[in-house]
Amino acid sequence: MPHFGFLFAAYTLVWVALFLYLRSLASRNRDLERQLGELRELLERSGRVSPGDEPR
């Protein structure tokens, strides 16, 4: 008996799981890059108005 269904199920499971994991990693990375951008901007702005700075 060939059991093609089991063969199909095993490979589909592997590819779907890898695809979902990669997608979650990519989304985590995008989110972190965006957060980093916002934090750098915030730090630049807070640097300009820090107590040691001369008032403009």
Added chain:
Amino acid sequence: MSKPSEQPGLPNALFEVATLLAMLAAIGAIFLYVPDDALQGPVQRIFYVHLAMWLSTTYPAFAVFGVASMLYLWTREPQWDRLGHAAAELGLLFCTLGLATGSIWAKPAWNVWWTWDARLTFSMILWMIYAAYLLLRTLVQNEDLARLLSAIFSASGLAVSYLTYKAVYWWRSIHPAVIVTREGSSGLPDPRMQITLVVTLIAFFLLFLWLMRVRVHTARLQEEAEELRATIVRA
């Protein structure tokens, strides 16, 4: 403040292309090149990906996890902790897929999805070690305790990895010994089967290395964000 995270360059792109080509070669070999097993028929082709889940990914992940945890304990450099954590996460993913593909193969071959055979039992223990480590890492905030946990889990993981591999030789087991049989010969008599297995193992090892790079990059970004947040709070 930390340096901005590195951008992926040409070597990274070449590595990605090599991984993709190796994966295509593995898929081609599994579905177009290798002959059917005389006894099991086409379902035996599950073995190539199932073996790769263990030999190319789960075991190397535990080795990296173990070595990185020890190096972190020794040097206290955060890069080793990042590497160990990334390896544990990938190890859990591939260990899960290894158990699942084995179970899917077991149903037509043994007529059961699962049996408490020595290798299967050790594989399940290995999965539990990975899962428990990652769960505790998210719950434990104390850094010293987290380091201690990493060391305990990685050391026990390395020991159980070795037992998992050796189980089919040391105990009575219905799990086949594919690479080297209990009698010492190859479990894959046809050279095309051996070539397909080697190509698949290489392809998944490259995939594992590439995923490690991506996951370590994610951890670095996370650390950078935390450092920036701390700098803003201090400012």
